[in-house]
Amino acid sequence: MRWAAIRWCRARRGGSDWPRRHWATYGSAGGVSCGQPRVCGSRVRGALGMRLSPADASRSKIRRRSRCEPRSLPYSAHVMTADHVALVTGGGGGIGTATSLALAGAGATVLVSGRDELRLQASVEAVRAVGGVAHPLCLDVCDAASIRDARQTALEMVGPVDWVVANAGVAISAALTSDEAESVARQQMDVNYHGARRVFEAFLPGMLKQGQGRVVMVASSAALMGYPYITGYAASKHALLGYARSAALEMKDKGVGVGVVCPHYVDTPMTDASVARIADKTGRDHEQARAALAELNPGGKLVQAGEVADVILRLLRSDTSGAVVELTGSEQRDIESGLPIAPNTPKGD
Missing domain, CATH: 3.40.50.720 (NAD(P)-binding Rossmann-like Domain)
Known part of the structure; x- marks a missing residue:
């Protein structure tokens, strides 16, 4: 089974904190992928949580990133019903x-x-x-x-x-x-x-x-x-x-x-x-x-x-x-x- 590390993502909606904590997956090179990009307005972050420059962010396929406490779960489980x-x-x-x-x-x-x-x-x-x-x-x-x-x-x-x-x-x-x-x-x-x-x-x-x-x-x-x-x-x-x-x-x-x-x-x-x-x-x-x-x-x-x-x-x-x-x-x-x-x-x- 493929595994991916997990972080909690603190979503924002309309500039104010939205009280829903959801999954954000990240890998060694792929950056952090928010589990709910539709509602998340958190800062863009790259591999290992490093902040990306605006230019890097614009080139990244993953537009929304976040950081929070680390977790670990099967990646396949996250994909199925993480929302x-x-x-x-x-x-x-x-x-x-x-x-x-x-x-x-x-x-x-x-x-x-x-x-x-x-x-x-x-x-x-x-x-x-x-x-x-x-x-x-x-x-x-x-x-x-x-x-x-x-x-x-x-x-x-x-x-x-x-x-x-x-x-x-x-x-x-x-x-x-x-x-x-x-x-x-x-x-x-x-x-x-x-x-x-x-x-x-x-x-x-x-x-x-x-x-x-x-x-x-x-x-x-x-x-x-x-x-x-x-x-x-x-x-x-x-x-x-x-x-x-x-x-x-x-x-x-x-x-x-x-x-x-x-x-x-x-x-x-x-x-x-x-x-x-x-x-x-x-x-x-x-x-x-x-x-x-x-x-x-x-x-x-x-x-x-x-x-x-x-x-x-x-x-x-x-x-x-x-x-x-x-x-x-x-x-x-x-x-x-x-x-x-x-x-x-x-x-x-």
């Missing part, structure tokens, strides 16, 4: 971490969001350990003010978000006749449905302003079918899928795509908690409980978090809106392929 800023909610969990790694590996700047700062930092460090760019961002999907604050922080730190992965969720089992059925149903609806909706609607104006954006909702096989003892969870995921389908139709002619991934049981810490509950209630050991859970998947095995992340990345890169993908543990099923997204003109400032 994208991605927000991943529930970023400290199994799917969230895997998704952050996948997006950063493709060259995107990743905002790993959630409520648990220690888990967020662990995910961020995992991304940085492999050369990716990630930042922790505290965000509570149940708190509209928290989402607004996070949006402003993101804008000032890395610029407008154009990829959103609505992954934050909670799964709680409760019998219909249990005393906690009401509270459990409300809690899951607030996190799994309203939480994803709040985040999408908060970041949507920025996407429309840019003229493009992509959102992937992480639903569940429980959005496609029913399961006993998780009526609240299934209802919240059905609601999320219905919302995403309608939003996809509404946004496809405005440059914004909406996709949904519906995995069956995934091998994550959340599933580990379910395994522990099954073991506690049935007297089985954890391995037996895990095997029983895996057998519920059509593929007979748990879905891996990396598989979910791969589908999420595919949907974010897609030129269609409304795609729904089911992951069974052994295969990916395109439940709905979606409709083409019409290009949209940015609204500007």
Whole structure:
């Protein structure tokens, strides 16, 4: 794989600092190449960051250069998606971490969001350990003010978000006749449905302003079918899928795509908690409980978090809106392929 050194570039727009830090690649002889020349007005610099004379600059094929802190990433990753800023909610969990790694590996700047700062930092460090760019961002999907604050922080730190992965969720089992059925149903609806909706609607104006954006909702096989003892969870995921389908139709002619991934049981810490509950209630050991859970998947095995992340990345890169993908543990099923997204003109400032 070819590698190129990386610098952060501090873009300028209209003579004032624009709060978006983006890639600028440089080589031993080729000078510094800004990743966003359309908005960058920084000084022209040559090989190893040396300032070029006006005459040299006019002859250079690379008209805009900048300097900032050095980084290193695969050049191929930079080329693919270096201009994208991605927000991943529930970023400290199994799917969230895997998704952050996948997006950063493709060259995107990743905002790993959630409520648990220690888990967020662990995910961020995992991304940085492999050369990716990630930042922790505290965000509570149940708190509209928290989402607004996070949006402003993101804008000032890395610029407008154009990829959103609505992954934050909670799964709680409760019998219909249990005393906690009401509270459990409300809690899951607030996190799994309203939480994803709040985040999408908060970041949507920025996407429309840019003229493009992509959102992937992480639903569940429980959005496609029913399961006993998780009526609240299934209802919240059905609601999320219905919302995403309608939003996809509404946004496809405005440059914004909406996709949904519906995995069956995934091998994550959340599933580990379910395994522990099954073991506690049935007297089985954890391995037996895990095997029983895996057998519920059509593929007979748990879905891996990396598989979910791969589908999420595919949907974010897609030129269609409304795609729904089911992951069974052994295969990916395109439940709905979606409709083409019409290009949209940015609204500007």
